[in-house]
Amino acid sequence: MKFFSHDNSGYLRSLAKEFDESTNSVRVELNRLTEAGLLQTEDDGKTKVYRANRSHPFFNEIRNMVSKFLGLDQLLEQVVSRLGNVEKAYIVGDYAQGVDSGTIDLILVGKEIDMVYLGFLVEKTYEKINRRVNVRVVEEMDEEIGGVMVYG
Known part of the structure; x- marks a missing residue:
């Protein structure tokens, strides 16, 4: 999960300490x-750094499974179903590209969205997955967005 929930990397000793x-x-x-091709390594001086192999055929599937396990899919389903007339929800920015900056950027497309409830969900999300959520609400998308996770 460490390597596939976001664009994390690590080296042996730090991973051993992190996982006790x-x-x-x-x-x-x-x-x-690494032998299965799921991780790549690179040398950083005398240290070997490990990271997810983004070119592995199952990279996106594994990342999506980890996302589901972490509850992000449930959160988005709840957002889409309870906020009013939400047509689509887009995860954009760093998280959509597999980089965990600690913030999830979300675009909601729809009308008459319950902003009070949205504020409540953003707060609860932070408590549950320890990630800030920035939400932008638009009535319609003006342009195509590439490289995003789409729900709805």
Whole structure:
């Protein structure tokens, strides 16, 4: 999940410390994921840095599964179903590109959206997934948006 929930990278010792595991057990799993082609490595001096292989055929599917596991899909379904006349919801910006900056940018397309309830959901989202949500509400999209996750 660490590598596929956002564009994270890590090296052996920091990952072992983060997961409170021995470096040997983390090394074994990193090697398995690298051999399977799910992770890529690069050398940073004497340190090997690991990150998700964005060119792996299953990268997008794995990222979507991790997103679902983290509850982002449920959040968006709730937003779309309870806010009023929401036609589409777009995740844009860093998160849509697989980079976790700590903020999720969301565009809602629709009319008569319950802004009070939207404010409540934004606050609850921060409590649940520890990510800020910036929401822009528009009545219609003026242009095509590339590289986004679309719900609705």
